[in-house]
Amino acid sequence: MNLTVDSGSPTPPFEQIREQLAGAVLAGVLEAGDRLPPIRQLAADLGLAAGTVARAYAELEAAQLVVTARGRGTRVADRPGAADAVQSAADQYIEASRQDGLDLAGMLALLRARHG
Protein backbone atom coordinates (compact mmCIF):
# COMPACT_ATOMS: atom_id res chain seq x y z
CA MET A 1 0.00 0.00 0.00
CA ASN A 2 1.13 3.55 -0.75
CA LEU A 3 0.47 6.86 1.00
CA THR A 4 0.03 10.10 -0.94
CA VAL A 5 0.57 13.54 0.53
CA ASP A 6 -0.26 16.60 -1.55
CA SER A 7 1.48 19.71 -0.29
CA GLY A 8 -0.95 21.83 -2.35
CA SER A 9 -4.00 20.43 -0.55
CA PRO A 10 -5.75 22.61 2.07
CA THR A 11 -5.78 19.53 4.35
CA PRO A 12 -2.65 19.54 6.55
CA PRO A 13 -0.15 16.77 5.69
CA PHE A 14 -0.53 15.05 9.10
CA GLU A 15 -4.28 14.86 8.55
CA GLN A 16 -3.79 13.42 5.05
CA ILE A 17 -1.60 10.69 6.53
CA ARG A 18 -4.00 10.03 9.41
CA GLU A 19 -7.02 9.83 7.10
CA GLN A 20 -5.40 7.37 4.70
CA LEU A 21 -4.03 5.13 7.43
CA ALA A 22 -7.26 5.18 9.44
CA GLY A 23 -9.20 4.35 6.29
CA ALA A 24 -6.84 1.47 5.47
CA VAL A 25 -7.15 0.04 9.00
CA LEU A 26 -10.94 0.36 9.15
CA ALA A 27 -11.33 -1.11 5.66
CA GLY A 28 -9.11 -4.05 6.59
CA VAL A 29 -6.42 -3.20 4.02
CA LEU A 30 -4.02 -3.04 6.95
CA GLU A 31 -4.59 -5.96 9.30
CA ALA A 32 -3.99 -6.32 13.02
CA GLY A 33 -0.27 -6.68 13.72
CA ASP A 34 0.84 -5.12 10.42
CA ARG A 35 3.84 -2.90 11.05
CA LEU A 36 3.87 0.71 9.88
CA PRO A 37 7.14 2.22 8.64
CA PRO A 38 9.24 4.08 11.23
CA ILE A 39 8.35 7.76 11.53
CA ARG A 40 11.70 8.89 10.12
CA GLN A 41 11.47 6.54 7.11
CA LEU A 42 8.00 7.74 6.15
CA ALA A 43 8.94 11.38 6.78
CA ALA A 44 12.04 11.06 4.56
CA ASP A 45 10.12 9.35 1.74
CA LEU A 46 7.36 11.97 1.83
CA GLY A 47 9.73 14.92 2.25
CA LEU A 48 8.05 15.92 5.52
CA ALA A 49 9.32 16.77 8.99
CA ALA A 50 9.39 13.77 11.35
CA GLY A 51 7.07 15.67 13.70
CA THR A 52 4.36 15.74 11.02
CA VAL A 53 4.30 11.95 10.70
CA ALA A 54 4.68 11.58 14.48
CA ARG A 55 1.52 13.68 14.99
CA ALA A 56 -0.43 11.49 12.56
CA TYR A 57 0.78 8.34 14.35
CA ALA A 58 -0.07 9.87 17.75
CA GLU A 59 -3.64 10.61 16.64
CA LEU A 60 -4.01 7.09 15.26
CA GLU A 61 -2.77 5.75 18.58
CA ALA A 62 -5.20 7.98 20.48
CA ALA A 63 -7.98 6.53 18.32
CA GLN A 64 -6.70 3.05 19.30
CA LEU A 65 -6.13 2.15 15.67
CA VAL A 66 -2.40 1.53 16.16
CA VAL A 67 -0.16 0.70 19.10
CA THR A 68 3.46 1.71 19.56
CA ALA A 69 5.76 -0.48 21.64
CA ARG A 70 9.45 0.12 22.27
CA GLY A 71 11.49 -2.17 20.03
CA ARG A 72 8.47 -3.37 18.05
CA GLY A 73 7.63 -0.14 16.26
CA THR A 74 4.12 1.00 15.43
CA ARG A 75 1.66 -1.75 14.52
CA VAL A 76 -2.00 -1.92 13.63
CA ALA A 77 -3.97 -2.52 16.83
CA ASP A 78 -5.52 -5.89 17.51
CA ARG A 79 -9.12 -4.89 16.90
CA PRO A 80 -11.67 -5.61 14.24
CA GLY A 81 -12.13 -3.23 11.35
CA ALA A 82 -15.36 -1.36 10.83
CA ALA A 83 -18.51 -3.38 11.36
CA ASP A 84 -20.03 -5.07 8.32
CA ALA A 85 -22.94 -2.61 8.35
CA VAL A 86 -20.59 0.38 8.20
CA GLN A 87 -18.54 -1.18 5.39
CA SER A 88 -21.70 -1.93 3.46
CA ALA A 89 -22.90 1.66 3.93
CA ALA A 90 -19.48 2.93 2.78
CA ASP A 91 -19.73 0.82 -0.39
CA GLN A 92 -23.20 2.21 -1.09
CA TYR A 93 -21.97 5.77 -0.51
CA ILE A 94 -19.04 5.28 -2.89
CA GLU A 95 -21.29 3.78 -5.54
CA ALA A 96 -23.84 6.61 -5.24
CA SER A 97 -21.11 9.25 -5.31
CA ARG A 98 -19.57 7.78 -8.45
CA GLN A 99 -22.94 7.81 -10.17
CA ASP A 100 -23.23 11.50 -9.31
CA GLY A 101 -19.71 12.14 -10.66
CA LEU A 102 -18.08 12.84 -7.28
CA ASP A 103 -14.36 12.04 -7.03
CA LEU A 104 -12.57 10.94 -3.83
CA ALA A 105 -11.82 14.54 -2.80
CA GLY A 106 -15.47 15.43 -3.25
CA MET A 107 -16.62 12.39 -1.24
CA LEU A 108 -14.25 13.27 1.62
CA ALA A 109 -15.30 16.94 1.55
CA LEU A 110 -18.97 15.93 1.75
CA LEU A 111 -18.28 13.56 4.64
CA ARG A 112 -16.34 16.22 6.46
CA ALA A 113 -19.12 18.75 6.01
CA ARG A 114 -21.79 16.32 7.25
CA HIS A 115 -19.61 15.12 10.12
CA GLY A 116 -19.29 18.66 11.44
Add this chain to the structure above:
Amino acid sequence: MNIPGPVLLPMITVAIALLVLGMIGARSVDAGTAVRAHLLLALGTFVAVVVASFAVHAALPGLFGLPIVVGPGIAAAAGIAAFGALPFRGVPSKGARVASLRVRTAREVVGGRTLVGPVAALGVLVAVLVATGLTADRAGYSTGRAVSAQHGDLGASASPYPGAYYGMPVMIACALLLLSMTIAVRRTVLLPAVSRDPAVDGPWRRAVGEALASIATAGILLYLGGVLGAASDGWKVLGQVGAPRLIPAAVLETAQSVLGRVTVLGALILLAITTVRVAHVGRTVAATSAPT
Protein backbone atom coordinates in the same frame (compact mmCIF):
# COMPACT_ATOMS: atom_id res chain seq x y z
CA MET B 1 58.06 4.65 13.16
CA ASN B 2 57.71 7.56 10.77
CA ILE B 3 55.95 7.66 7.44
CA PRO B 4 58.17 8.97 4.63
CA GLY B 5 57.34 12.31 3.01
CA PRO B 6 56.88 10.82 -0.49
CA VAL B 7 54.01 8.72 0.94
CA LEU B 8 52.55 11.38 3.23
CA LEU B 9 52.25 14.06 0.54
CA PRO B 10 50.08 11.94 -1.82
CA MET B 11 47.95 10.91 1.17
CA ILE B 12 47.32 14.57 2.07
CA THR B 13 46.54 15.35 -1.59
CA VAL B 14 44.12 12.40 -1.83
CA ALA B 15 42.40 13.40 1.43
CA ILE B 16 41.95 17.03 0.31
CA ALA B 17 40.70 15.96 -3.15
CA LEU B 18 38.15 13.52 -1.69
CA LEU B 19 36.93 16.03 0.91
CA VAL B 20 36.60 18.86 -1.64
CA LEU B 21 34.78 16.63 -4.15
CA GLY B 22 32.53 15.41 -1.35
CA MET B 23 31.70 18.88 -0.08
CA ILE B 24 30.85 20.09 -3.60
CA GLY B 25 28.10 17.51 -4.05
CA ALA B 26 26.96 16.99 -0.45
CA ARG B 27 24.22 19.63 -0.60
CA SER B 28 22.80 18.43 -3.90
CA VAL B 29 19.10 17.55 -4.03
CA ASP B 30 19.95 14.87 -6.59
CA ALA B 31 20.01 11.60 -4.64
CA GLY B 32 22.84 10.05 -6.71
CA THR B 33 25.11 13.08 -6.38
CA ALA B 34 24.40 13.42 -2.65
CA VAL B 35 25.06 9.74 -1.84
CA ARG B 36 28.28 9.73 -3.89
CA ALA B 37 29.42 12.97 -2.23
CA HIS B 38 28.77 11.62 1.28
CA LEU B 39 30.73 8.44 0.51
CA LEU B 40 33.61 10.56 -0.86
CA LEU B 41 33.52 12.57 2.39
CA ALA B 42 33.67 9.29 4.32
CA LEU B 43 36.73 8.14 2.34
CA GLY B 44 38.34 11.59 2.62
CA THR B 45 37.77 11.62 6.39
CA PHE B 46 39.35 8.15 6.61
CA VAL B 47 42.55 9.25 4.83
CA ALA B 48 42.66 12.60 6.69
CA VAL B 49 42.43 10.91 10.12
CA VAL B 50 45.19 8.43 9.16
CA VAL B 51 47.39 11.41 8.19
CA ALA B 52 46.42 13.16 11.44
CA SER B 53 47.45 10.09 13.45
CA PHE B 54 50.96 10.43 12.01
CA ALA B 55 50.99 14.12 12.98
CA VAL B 56 49.91 13.27 16.54
CA HIS B 57 52.58 10.55 16.68
CA ALA B 58 55.24 13.05 15.63
CA ALA B 59 54.00 15.56 18.23
CA LEU B 60 53.75 13.02 21.07
CA PRO B 61 56.66 10.58 20.78
CA GLY B 62 56.20 9.61 24.45
CA LEU B 63 53.14 7.52 23.49
CA PHE B 64 55.43 4.93 21.86
CA GLY B 65 53.60 5.03 18.49
CA LEU B 66 50.14 4.48 19.97
CA PRO B 67 48.50 7.19 17.75
CA ILE B 68 49.67 5.39 14.59
CA VAL B 69 48.60 2.02 15.95
CA VAL B 70 45.09 3.22 16.86
CA GLY B 71 44.79 5.51 13.81
CA PRO B 72 43.33 3.17 11.14
CA GLY B 73 40.33 2.02 13.20
CA ILE B 74 39.60 5.53 14.44
CA ALA B 75 39.93 6.73 10.84
CA ALA B 76 37.49 4.11 9.57
CA ALA B 77 35.07 4.86 12.41
CA ALA B 78 35.32 8.61 11.72
CA GLY B 79 34.79 8.12 7.99
CA ILE B 80 31.73 5.92 8.47
CA ALA B 81 30.40 8.24 11.19
CA ALA B 82 30.79 11.16 8.77
CA PHE B 83 28.50 9.35 6.31
CA GLY B 84 25.94 8.73 9.04
CA ALA B 85 26.11 12.13 10.70
CA LEU B 86 26.23 14.58 7.80
CA PRO B 87 22.80 15.89 6.81
CA PHE B 88 21.24 14.92 3.51
CA ARG B 89 19.20 17.67 1.89
CA GLY B 90 15.54 16.74 1.87
CA VAL B 91 13.59 15.88 -1.24
CA PRO B 92 11.64 18.76 -2.80
CA SER B 93 8.22 18.87 -1.14
CA LYS B 94 6.14 20.62 -3.83
CA GLY B 95 3.18 18.73 -5.29
CA ALA B 96 2.00 15.24 -4.41
CA ARG B 97 4.48 12.74 -3.01
CA VAL B 98 3.86 9.03 -2.66
CA ALA B 99 5.54 6.68 -0.20
CA SER B 100 5.31 2.95 0.26
CA LEU B 101 4.25 1.55 3.65
CA ARG B 102 6.83 -1.23 3.30
CA VAL B 103 9.19 -1.25 6.29
CA ARG B 104 12.85 -1.15 5.21
CA THR B 105 15.38 -3.10 7.29
CA ALA B 106 19.14 -3.07 7.88
CA ARG B 107 19.31 -6.40 6.05
CA GLU B 108 18.59 -4.51 2.82
CA VAL B 109 21.80 -2.48 3.33
CA VAL B 110 24.22 -5.05 4.79
CA GLY B 111 22.46 -8.33 4.11
CA GLY B 112 23.91 -11.42 2.51
CA ARG B 113 27.69 -11.51 2.33
CA THR B 114 28.30 -7.79 2.83
CA LEU B 115 29.55 -8.19 6.41
CA VAL B 116 31.62 -11.36 5.81
CA GLY B 117 34.77 -9.31 5.05
CA PRO B 118 34.83 -7.05 8.13
CA VAL B 119 33.63 -9.82 10.48
CA ALA B 120 36.29 -12.27 9.23
CA ALA B 121 39.03 -9.62 9.43
CA LEU B 122 37.89 -8.67 12.95
CA GLY B 123 37.89 -12.33 14.02
CA VAL B 124 41.48 -12.83 12.81
CA LEU B 125 42.56 -9.54 14.42
CA VAL B 126 41.10 -10.54 17.79
CA ALA B 127 42.77 -13.97 17.58
CA VAL B 128 46.17 -12.44 16.74
CA LEU B 129 45.82 -9.80 19.49
CA VAL B 130 44.99 -12.50 22.05
CA ALA B 131 48.06 -14.50 20.95
CA THR B 132 50.41 -11.49 21.02
CA GLY B 133 48.84 -10.25 24.26
CA LEU B 134 49.62 -13.59 25.94
CA THR B 135 53.24 -13.58 24.71
CA ALA B 136 54.00 -9.92 25.50
CA ASP B 137 55.91 -8.84 28.61
CA ARG B 138 53.68 -8.85 31.70
CA ALA B 139 55.90 -6.96 34.10
CA GLY B 140 58.29 -4.06 34.17
CA TYR B 141 58.51 -0.77 32.33
CA SER B 142 57.60 -2.30 28.93
CA THR B 143 54.52 -4.21 30.11
CA GLY B 144 52.18 -4.91 27.23
CA ARG B 145 54.33 -3.29 24.56
CA ALA B 146 57.43 -5.49 24.30
CA VAL B 147 58.35 -9.15 24.02
CA SER B 148 61.33 -10.70 25.78
CA ALA B 149 63.01 -14.07 25.58
CA GLN B 150 65.65 -15.77 27.71
CA HIS B 151 67.49 -18.92 26.62
CA GLY B 152 70.40 -19.93 28.78
CA ASP B 153 72.64 -16.94 29.23
CA LEU B 154 71.17 -15.20 26.19
CA GLY B 155 68.35 -12.69 26.60
CA ALA B 156 66.70 -10.20 24.29
CA SER B 157 63.75 -7.84 24.18
CA ALA B 158 61.90 -6.14 21.29
CA SER B 159 59.46 -3.25 21.20
CA PRO B 160 56.96 -2.24 19.89
CA TYR B 161 55.15 -5.55 20.26
CA PRO B 162 51.32 -5.73 20.11
CA GLY B 163 50.57 -6.60 23.73
CA ALA B 164 47.80 -5.11 25.84
CA TYR B 165 49.28 -1.57 25.67
CA TYR B 166 48.47 -1.47 21.94
CA GLY B 167 45.84 -4.21 21.84
CA MET B 168 43.31 -2.68 24.24
CA PRO B 169 43.09 0.70 22.43
CA VAL B 170 42.82 -1.19 19.15
CA MET B 171 39.87 -3.20 20.51
CA ILE B 172 38.21 0.00 21.80
CA ALA B 173 38.67 1.54 18.34
CA CYS B 174 37.09 -1.58 16.82
CA ALA B 175 34.09 -1.14 19.15
CA LEU B 176 33.79 2.49 17.98
CA LEU B 177 33.98 1.23 14.40
CA LEU B 178 31.11 -1.18 15.08
CA LEU B 179 29.06 1.63 16.63
CA SER B 180 29.63 4.03 13.73
CA MET B 181 28.80 1.24 11.25
CA THR B 182 25.51 0.58 13.06
CA ILE B 183 24.59 4.28 12.95
CA ALA B 184 25.54 4.62 9.28
CA VAL B 185 23.54 1.53 8.27
CA ARG B 186 20.54 2.85 10.20
CA ARG B 187 20.96 6.17 8.40
CA THR B 188 21.12 4.44 5.01
CA VAL B 189 17.88 2.59 5.77
CA LEU B 190 16.17 5.92 6.50
CA LEU B 191 17.41 7.75 3.39
CA PRO B 192 14.48 8.69 1.10
CA ALA B 193 13.47 6.03 -1.39
CA VAL B 194 14.22 6.77 -5.04
CA SER B 195 11.44 4.38 -6.08
CA ARG B 196 8.55 2.57 -4.41
CA ASP B 197 9.71 -0.67 -6.08
CA PRO B 198 12.13 -2.52 -3.74
CA ALA B 199 13.82 -4.10 -6.76
CA VAL B 200 14.75 -0.60 -7.93
CA ASP B 201 15.36 1.03 -4.55
CA GLY B 202 17.36 -1.85 -3.09
CA PRO B 203 20.54 -2.04 -5.24
CA TRP B 204 21.90 1.39 -4.40
CA ARG B 205 21.32 0.85 -0.67
CA ARG B 206 23.25 -2.43 -0.89
CA ALA B 207 26.01 -0.61 -2.82
CA VAL B 208 26.26 1.98 -0.03
CA GLY B 209 26.37 -0.83 2.54
CA GLU B 210 29.18 -2.53 0.62
CA ALA B 211 31.16 0.74 0.43
CA LEU B 212 30.79 1.29 4.20
CA ALA B 213 31.74 -2.34 4.89
CA SER B 214 34.83 -1.94 2.67
CA ILE B 215 35.95 1.12 4.65
CA ALA B 216 35.50 -0.86 7.89
CA THR B 217 37.38 -3.85 6.43
CA ALA B 218 40.24 -1.61 5.26
CA GLY B 219 40.59 -0.13 8.76
CA ILE B 220 40.70 -3.58 10.36
CA LEU B 221 43.14 -4.92 7.72
CA LEU B 222 45.49 -1.99 8.41
CA TYR B 223 45.35 -2.95 12.09
CA LEU B 224 46.03 -6.56 11.24
CA GLY B 225 48.95 -5.64 8.99
CA GLY B 226 50.47 -3.43 11.70
CA VAL B 227 49.95 -6.05 14.41
CA LEU B 228 51.48 -8.84 12.30
CA GLY B 229 54.39 -6.60 11.26
CA ALA B 230 55.17 -5.61 14.86
CA ALA B 231 54.77 -9.21 16.01
CA SER B 232 57.22 -10.42 13.36
CA ASP B 233 59.85 -8.03 14.72
CA GLY B 234 59.27 -9.48 18.17
CA TRP B 235 59.59 -13.07 16.98
CA LYS B 236 62.83 -12.13 15.26
CA VAL B 237 64.24 -11.43 18.73
CA LEU B 238 63.17 -14.85 19.96
CA GLY B 239 64.93 -16.36 16.96
CA GLN B 240 68.13 -14.46 17.76
CA VAL B 241 68.40 -15.96 21.23
CA GLY B 242 67.42 -19.41 19.96
CA ALA B 243 64.59 -19.94 22.44
CA PRO B 244 62.96 -23.35 21.84
CA ARG B 245 59.42 -23.04 20.42
CA LEU B 246 56.83 -25.38 18.99
CA ILE B 247 57.07 -23.47 15.73
CA PRO B 248 60.54 -22.14 14.87
CA ALA B 249 60.71 -18.38 15.52
CA ALA B 250 62.23 -17.74 12.10
CA VAL B 251 59.22 -19.39 10.41
CA LEU B 252 56.75 -17.36 12.49
CA GLU B 253 58.69 -14.16 11.88
CA THR B 254 58.74 -14.66 8.10
CA ALA B 255 55.08 -15.71 7.95
CA GLN B 256 53.90 -12.75 10.04
CA SER B 257 56.08 -10.29 8.18
CA VAL B 258 54.78 -11.45 4.77
CA LEU B 259 51.18 -11.61 6.00
CA GLY B 260 51.51 -8.13 7.50
CA ARG B 261 52.69 -6.62 4.21
CA VAL B 262 50.06 -8.52 2.19
CA THR B 263 47.34 -7.38 4.59
CA VAL B 264 48.34 -3.71 4.41
CA LEU B 265 48.57 -3.94 0.62
CA GLY B 266 45.13 -5.58 0.57
CA ALA B 267 43.69 -2.73 2.65
CA LEU B 268 45.11 -0.10 0.29
CA ILE B 269 43.80 -1.97 -2.79
CA LEU B 270 40.39 -2.31 -1.12
CA LEU B 271 40.29 1.44 -0.44
CA ALA B 272 41.25 2.20 -4.06
CA ILE B 273 38.55 -0.16 -5.39
CA THR B 274 36.00 1.35 -3.00
CA THR B 275 36.84 4.86 -4.21
CA VAL B 276 36.23 3.78 -7.82
CA ARG B 277 33.01 1.96 -6.87
CA VAL B 278 31.65 5.02 -5.06
CA ALA B 279 31.23 6.77 -8.42
CA HIS B 280 29.23 3.75 -9.57
CA VAL B 281 26.96 4.02 -6.50
CA GLY B 282 26.04 7.55 -7.57
CA ARG B 283 25.26 6.36 -11.10
CA THR B 284 23.15 3.49 -9.71
CA VAL B 285 21.05 5.92 -7.69
CA ALA B 286 20.69 8.31 -10.60
CA ALA B 287 19.72 5.50 -13.00
CA THR B 288 17.10 4.10 -10.65
CA SER B 289 15.65 7.44 -9.53
CA ALA B 290 12.04 7.70 -10.55
CA PRO B 291 9.53 10.41 -9.88
CA THR B 292 7.33 9.51 -6.90
